[in-house]
Amino acid sequence: MDIENLVGSIADFNAEKFAQAAEELHYADLANVFEDLDDQGREFFTKNIDTARFSEVLAELPDTLIEETLERFPIAQQREILGQLVDDDRADILQDVSTSAQQRYLALLQPEEMEETRSLMRYHEETAGGRMTTKVARITQNMSVKEALDTLREEQDSAESLARIYVVDERGHLLGKVRLRDLAFSTWDTRVSSIMEEVDITILATADQEEAAQIFSKYDMTLLPVVNEYEYLLGVITHDDVLEILEEESTEDIEKMSGIAGEQSEETYLNTALSTHFKRRFPWLLILAMLAISSGYVMLRFEDVLSSIYLLALYLPMVVAAGGNTGGQAAAMVIRAMSLGELEAGTTRKVLSKEVCLGAMLGSVMGLCIAIVTMFILPLFNPQLPVGVTIASFSLAVSLALALQITSSTLSGALLPIGARAIKLDPAVVAAPAITTLVDISGMLIYFTAARAILHIT
Amino acid sequence: MDIENLVGSIADFNAEKFAQAAEELHYADLANVFEDLDDQGREFFTKNIDTARFSEVLAELPDTLIEETLERFPIAQQREILGQLVDDDRADILQDVSTSAQQRYLALLQPEEMEETRSLMRYHEETAGGRMTTKVARITQNMSVKEALDTLREEQDSAESLARIYVVDERGHLLGKVRLRDLAFSTWDTRVSSIMEEVDITILATADQEEAAQIFSKYDMTLLPVVNEYEYLLGVITHDDVLEILEEESTEDIEKMSGIAGEQSEETYLNTALSTHFKRRFPWLLILAMLAISSGYVMLRFEDVLSSIYLLALYLPMVVAAGGNTGGQAAAMVIRAMSLGELEAGTTRKVLSKEVCLGAMLGSVMGLCIAIVTMFILPLFNPQLPVGVTIASFSLAVSLALALQITSSTLSGALLPIGARAIKLDPAVVAAPAITTLVDISGMLIYFTAARAILHIT
Numbered sequence: 001m002d003i004e005n006l007v008g009s010i011a012d013f014n015a016e017k018f019a020q021a022a023e024e025l026h027y028a029d030l031a032n033v034f035e036d037l038d039d040q041g042r043e044f045f046t047k048n049i050d051t052a053r054f055s056e057v058l059a060e061l062p063d064t065l066i067e068e069t070l071e072r073f074p075i076a077q078q079r080e081i082l083g084q085l086v087d088d089d090r091a092d093i094l095q096d097v098s099t100s101a102q103q104r105y106l107a108l109l110q111p112e113e114m115e116e117t118r119s120l121m122r123y124h125e126e127t128a129g130g131r132m133t134t135k136v137a138r139i140t141q142n143m144s145v146k147e148a149l150d151t152l153r154e155e156q157d158s159a160e161s162l163a164r165i166y167v168v169d170e171r172g173h174l175l176g177k178v179r180l181r182d183l184a185f186s187t188w189d190t191r192v193s194s195i196m197e198e199v200d201i202t203i204l205a206t207a208d209q210e211e212a213a214q215i216f217s218k219y220d221m222t223l224l225p226v227v228n229e230y231e232y233l234l235g236v237i238t239h240d241d242v243l244e245i246l247e248e249e250s251t252e253d254i255e256k257m258s259g260i261a262g263e264q265s266e267e268t269y270l271n272t273a274l275s276t277h278f279k280r281r282f283p284w285l286l287i288l289a290m291l292a293i294s295s296g297y298v299m300l301r302f303e304d305v306l307s308s309i310y311l312l313a314l315y316l317p318m319v320v321a322a323g324g325n326t327g328g329q330a331a332a333m334v335i336r337a338m339s340l341g342e343l344e345a346g347t348t349r350k351v352l353s354k355e356v357c358l359g360a361m362l363g364s365v366m367g368l369c370i371a372i373v374t375m376f377i378l379p380l381f382n383p384q385l386p387v388g389v390t391i392a393s394f395s396l397a398v399s400l401a402l403a404l405q406i407t408s409s410t411l412s413g414a415l416l417p418i419g420a421r422a423i424k425l426d427p428a429v430v431a432a433p434a435i436t437t438l439v440d441i442s443g444m445l446i447y448f449t450a451a452r453a454i455l456h457i458t
Numbered sequence: 459m460d461i462e463n464l465v466g467s468i469a470d471f472n473a474e475k476f477a478q479a480a481e482e483l484h485y486a487d488l489a490n491v492f493e494d495l496d497d498q499g500r501e502f503f504t505k506n507i508d509t510a511r512f513s514e515v516l517a518e519l520p521d522t523l524i525e526e527t528l529e530r531f532p533i534a535q536q537r538e539i540l541g542q543l544v545d546d547d548r549a550d551i552l553q554d555v556s557t558s559a560q561q562r563y564l565a566l567l568q569p570e571e572m573e574e575t576r577s578l579m580r581y582h583e584e585t586a587g588g589r590m591t592t593k594v595a596r597i598t599q600n601m602s603v604k605e606a607l608d609t610l611r612e613e614q615d616s617a618e619s620l621a622r623i624y625v626v627d628e629r630g631h632l633l634g635k636v637r638l639r640d641l642a643f644s645t646w647d648t649r650v651s652s653i654m655e656e657v658d659i660t661i662l663a664t665a666d667q668e669e670a671a672q673i674f675s676k677y678d679m680t681l682l683p684v685v686n687e688y689e690y691l692l693g694v695i696t697h698d699d700v701l702e703i704l705e706e707e708s709t710e711d712i713e714k715m716s717g718i719a720g721e722q723s724e725e726t727y728l729n730t731a732l733s734t735h736f737k738r739r740f741p742w743l744l745i746l747a748m749l750a751i752s753s754g755y756v757m758l759r760f761e762d763v764l765s766s767i768y769l770l771a772l773y774l775p776m777v778v779a780a781g782g783n784t785g786g787q788a789a790a791m792v793i794r795a796m797s798l799g800e801l802e803a804g805t806t807r808k809v810l811s812k813e814v815c816l817g818a819m820l821g822s823v824m825g826l827c828i829a830i831v832t833m834f835i836l837p838l839f840n841p842q843l844p845v846g847v848t849i850a851s852f853s854l855a856v857s858l859a860l861a862l863q864i865t866s867s868t869l870s871g872a873l874l875p876i877g878a879r880a881i882k883l884d885p886a887v888v889a890a891p892a893i894t895t896l897v898d899i900s901g902m903l904i905y906f907t908a909a910r911a912i913l914h915i916t
Contacts, residue, residue, distance in 0.1 A: 026658065028676050153643045162639050163621055163680075181620050184642040185611045200484065217701040218486045222621075239697040243675040243704065250708040251794055254715065258790030258890060259783055269795035270808055277812075278819050281787045285820060285864075286827065288783050295775035303768050310761050317753035317778075317898055324782075325717055325746050325891050329739045332716030336709055337727035350728055354735075361736050362743060369744065406743075432716060432890050433783050440775055 003029055010041050015048045022049055031060035034069075035271055046072040055084035062266035063096040070097075070105070079108040087113075088133040088241075091120035128212045129205030131245065132226040132235035137165040139192055141175055146188035152180075161238055164223045167196045174199055174225060174233040202227045205234050212237050213245040214341045253339055256428035257332065259284035288437045295320075295440045302448035308457050311383050312447070315370070315398045320443035322402060323409035324436030326362055330355050330413030331431045338417065338427050348418055352411065359410025360403075367403035371395045389455050401450040408446070409439040461487055468499050473506045480507055489518035492527075493729055504530040513542035520724035521554040528555075528563070537566040545571075546591040546699075549578035586670045587663030589703065590684040590693030595623040597650055599633055604646035610638075619696055622681045625654045632657055632683060632691040660685045663692050670695050671703040672799050711797055714886035715790065717742035746895045753778075753898045760906035766915050769841050770905070773828070773856045778901035780860060781867035782894030784820055788813050788871030789889045796875065796885055806876055810869065817868030818861075825861035829853045847913050859908040866904070867897040 002024050009017035010033075022030060034045055034057060046054070046069065058081060061069060070078055082090060082105055094102050094117060106114050116134060123129030137155070139148040152165065165183070167176040176196035186195055202225045203212050216224055216239070224237040251264050262280045265272040299306070306312055334351060337343045343351060374395040385394060413435050417427035451457065460482050467475035468491075480488060492503055492515060504512070504527065516539060519527060528536055540548060540563055552560050552575060564572050574592060581587030595613070597606040610623065623641070625634040634654035644653055660683045661670050674682055674697070682695040709722050720738045723730040757764070764770055792809060795801045801809060832853040843852060871893050875885035909915065 026677055028678070149642065152639075161621075162637075163619075179620075180638050180642060181610075184607065184638060217698070217705060219484055220486070220698040220701075222697075239680070239701075240675070240678040242701065243678075243697075246701065246704050246708070247675060247798070250704070250711075251798075253708075254712060254790055254794050257712065257715075258786050260787050260790065268798075268800045269791060270800065270805060270812070274812065274815055274819070277791075277816055281784070281816070281820060282823065285780065285783055285787075285824060289776050289780050289824060289828070292776035292779045293772065295779075296772040299771040299775065300768070303771070306771075307765065307768075310758070310765075313757040313761070313764075314751065314754040317757065317902070318747050318750035320775075321750045321753075321895060321898060322743065322747050324894065325743055326739070328716050328891060329718050329743075332712055332718065333727060333735070336712050340705070340709075340726075342726045342728065347728060354728070354732065357732055358735055358739070361732070362739060365740065366743060366747060370747070402747075433786060436782065436894070437779060440779060444775070 003033060006030075006033055010037065010044055013044055015044075018044075018048050019050070022053065027053070027056035028060055030057045035061065035065065035267070042069070043072065051077050051080050052084055055081045058093065059085060059089040062271075064267060066093050067097040067101050070101075075108070078105070082108055083110070083113065086133060087116055087120060087135055088131065088235075091117050091130075092125060095121055095125055123205055126209045127205065128203045128207045128209060128224075128226050128237060129234065131209050131212065131241045132205070132237050134235040136223075136225075136233065136236045137162050138168050138172075138233070139165055139178075140170065141167050141191075141193040141196065143192045144188065145183050145186045145190045145192065145195075148178075148192050149183055149188075152183075161223055161236070164225075164236075166199070166225060166233055166236075167192055168233050172233055173231050174202065174227055177225075199225060202231070203237070204229065209245045210249055210339075213242050213249065216242045217246075218341075249339065253335065253428050255280075256426060257335065257431035259288065259433035284433060288433055291437045292440065295437075295444050298441060298444040298448070302444070302452070305448045305452050305457050308386060309389060309394075309451065309455060311385060311394070312398075312451055315374075315402075316444075316447060318370075319398070319402050319405050319447045320440050322366065323405040323439035323443045324432070326359065326406050327409035327413030327435040327439045328432035330358070330410045331417055331435050334414050334417045335427045335431055338421065343418075351414055351418065355410050355414035356407070359407035362410065363403035363406035366406055367399035370402055371399035374398060393455055397451045397454040400454065401447045404450070405439070405443045405446050408442060409435070412439055412442075461491060464488075464491055468495065468502055471502055473502075476502075476506050477508070480511065485511070485514035486518055488515045493519065493523065493725065500527070501530065509535045509538050510542055513539045516551065517543060517547035520729075522725065524551050525555040525559050528559075533566070536563070540566055541568065541571065544591060545574055545578060545593055546589065546693075549575050549588070550583060553579055553583055581663055584667045585663065586661045586665045586667060586682075586684050586695060587692065589667050589670065589699045590663070590695050592693040594681075594683075594691065594694045595620050596626050596630075596691070597623060597636075598628065599625050599649075599651040599654065601650045602646065603641050603644045603648045603650065603653075606636075606650050607641055607646075610641075619681055619694070622683075622694075624657070624683060624691055624694075625650055626691050630690050632660065632685055632689050635683075657683060660689070661695070662687065667703045668707055668797075671700050671707065674700045675704075676799075707797070711793065711886050713738075714884060715793065715889035717746065717891035742891060746891055749895045750898065753895075753902050756899060756902040756906070760902070760910070763906045763910050763915050766844060767847060767852075767909065767913060769843060769852070770856075770909055773860075774902075774905060776828075777856070777860050777863050777905045778898050780824065781863040781897035781901045782890070784817065784864045785867035785871030785893040785897045786890035788816070788868045789875055789893050792872050792875045793885045793889055796879065801876075809872055809876065813868050813872035814865070817865035820868065821861035821864035824864055825857035828860055829857035832856060851913060855909045855912040858912065859905045862908070863897070863901045863904050866900060867893070870897055870900075 002021055006021035006025060009021055034042060037045060094105055109117060137152055139151055162180045164177045165180060166174060167178060169175055177199050178192065178196050182195050201215060201219055203215060205226050205228055212224060225233055226235045226237060227233055255264060260280050261283045265276055375391060379391055416435060420427045420429060460479055464479035464483060467479055492500060495503060531539065552563055567575060595610055597609055620638045622635045623638060624632060625636060627633055635657050636650065636654050640653050659673060659677055661673060663684050663686055670682060683691055684693045684695060685691055713722060718738050719741045723734055833849060837849055874893060878885045878887060
């Protein structure tokens with residue numbers, strides 16, 4: 001409703017209606033609308049939006065739009081927008097623009113903001129330090145409740161959340177935490193040190209963002225304090241950061257598991273350029289195609305088997321594909337368990353023995369199904385088999401090959417992600433597409449070898 | 459460290475060491491340890507744990523363990539554990555036990571707890587109502603700040619979060635919200651109505667949990683109020699619920715996209731029984747194998763083509779597999795964009811035209827690559843081609859088939875999830891495995907038809 005009003009006002013270049021509609025909307029909606037506009041629409045949007053409002057919108061925009069959008073504003077407004085940003089958003093934004101723009105934008109900041117932003121920019125975007133905000137509510141242990149409340153009241157706008165208030169010593173080392181309710185409901189002369197609780201869980205600024213998200217969701221945290229190796233309190237990670245991390249990491253897993261390469265686009269699927277989509281899909285496609293020629297080569301080498309019993313072609317794609325499917329399932333299970341932090345080092349043997357059992361179970365049941373289908377249904381079609389080959393021996397060859405292919409593929413599906421992790425690769429890159437291609441080769445080999453041996457093809 | 463102490467104390471049946479280690483640990487860690495114990499270990503654990511502590515542990519256990527674990531306690535302790543649970547956890551737990559246990563456990567509760575639990579149990583576990591807690595901080599608009607603080611102080615333990623305090627009228631309708639800091643930092647005679655803010659975003663109790671998670675992460679919410687159709691405030695969803703929802707939904711997507719059926723196990727990968735893993739992987743495996751026989755049938759029907767130019771076998775797996783890979787990529791992109799709420803109705807045409815372009819781009823570049831490889835590298839191996847077929851015409855047939863297969867598979871990969879959603883199926887079920895199997899069939903058809911037409915095989 002409001003969104004439609006906004007879009008309509010931009011189409012009509014109606015500044016008054018625009019200002020009204022923009023005021024009612026959430027910044028996330030404003031950012032969505034902005035992203036979908038054409039150049040003229042964006043020009044109108046940036047001319048007419050309340051500058052103070054726009055810093056929130058800017059923080060929601062995809063990386064690729066940041067610089068060109070900021071450049072639409074005169075310098076005074078750039079200064080205002082950058083000044084209004086929350087510190088972690090500001091550091092993120094400055095990490096995403098060109099080096100020359102970065103210098104220019106930094107120079108627009110107040111000296112202390114500049115210092116703070118620079119120090120945040122030292123951390124890689126995907127670490128706890130890169131995600132944290134330094135706007136954390138801090139009090140010291142010698143304060144009374146009254147002093148603490150006064151301090152917080154003065155600084156309330158500089159803390160992103162008062163859900164937890166951290167107690168530090170004079171040099172900034174983390175000592176404990178209190179909740180605002182503990183302060184609000186205590187008598188004013190109570191010492192902070194007497195109501196503060198211990199902080200059990202912290203994270204190092206250099207830790208991976210995925211670790212922060214895992215800690216957050218495992219321990220149902222509200223805020224996660226970020227420290228350096230001397231337990232000096234640097235900042236906090238808030239729950240909206242964690243939602244973003246989880247979304248990013250899930251997208252990354254799904255994309256990698258589908259053979260999509262490169263960094264994920266911050267833009268929506270529809271707004272991402274064709275060339276970007278192309279660049280991310282092409283590399284794996286080419287690598288896998290080259291690998292798949294090996295399967296063809298195996299098929300070529302077994303010409304004699306296929307030409308003496310061409311009926312083998314009926315089950316060839318099925319046996320080969322079943323390996324890809326079971327391998328893909330096993331890989332997905334193992335990769336997901338790894339992402340959820342369930343598989344630490346030392347569990348490899350358990351995983352492999354589990355998957356070997358499962359593979360053997362799936363393989364034998366599937367083999368049995370196909371043997372039955374072949375024994376009872378195939379004869380109805382009067383298949384042509386060479387002398388010396390019976391329906392029974394044909395069924396045996398096919399179902400044995402299927403069982404072997406499923407068992408070995410299940411094992412490969414579990415083994416490859418674990419192996420990838422061992423050599424510090426992301427396990428997700430060896431999911432379905434890579435596994436399917438690899439077990440296609442083994443499937444061809446298993447199928448033709450079983451047929452040749454059991455059906456005595458010379 | 460502490461976890462090792464705990465595990466050691468259980469192995470030694472050392473009650474004193476156990477009590478000490480358990481006290482130091484977070485309930486999430488206790489639950490993890492408990493889940494990994496054998497029957498004897500669990501018996502020792504439940505005998506020696508502080509009962510008050512155990513309700514938090516119980517809420518973290520997988521569904522399948524709830525009832526057998528509660529049954530280890532005498533009735534008086536069952537009552538204590540159930541009484542200590544947060545209301546939404548209690549309702550979840552009671553939804554997961556057998557009907558007879560459900561009645562017994564409900565009867566152990568205080569009358570008002572029973573009433574509250576029953577009303578929460580009316581909502582399906584995967585709706586906003588099923589996820590919410592009714593323990594929300596409520597004040598009325600006519601209170602002064604002092605009265606509001608007094609009310610909150612009295613009821614502070616009954617509210618799960620004071621991050622937002624909701625203002626309701628006498629009949630419980632949602633009017634607005636205040637933050638604890640607004641109360642703590644206002645003078646005591648200020649009216650609540652003068653400092654309260656509007657609540658823009660609420661969710662209906664009957665809405666899907668995924669919608670709640672999307673709103674939460676889109677709008678950076680702290681708490682999401684849950685209402686009925688009359689704007690009566692029923693409860694709130696907290697950020698730890700949202701983390702759980704996101705984790706569940708991502709796991710569900712990844713599993714479905716890998717051909718794993720049925721409800722996800724609440725137990726860890728390693729603790730899930732072999733039979734459960736088997737039951738979830740077998741159905742799709744069987745369906746896809748049956749479908750794959752169609753590919754074999756196509757291959758069988760084109761015996762003449764393959765036997766007149768057996769060299770075609772070299773590229774057959776590659777052309778077929780390339781379709782599965784591009785189709786899988788397109789499907790993953792579209793499915794993920796849907797989960798993130800990016801593709802609303804009306805965007806179908808845009809998606810399809812995007813994917814047709816991409817498919818054509820990928821297809822023609824890949825076709826070109828293969829044509830070059832074939833023209834320049836294949837001759838080095840002195841391939842045997844029948845009279846009338848040149849390396850050039852062979853290359854043309856193969857690369858044209860590849861280009862067509864990639865283009866059509868990319869389109870299918872995008873179309874199938876959209877189609878699935880249109881008929882109210884979960885789009886994720888038609889991801890890679892289903893698409894690969896389907897485009898295997900089209901790939902065989904395209905490949906052999908192109909070969910027959912271009913290479914004039916009669």
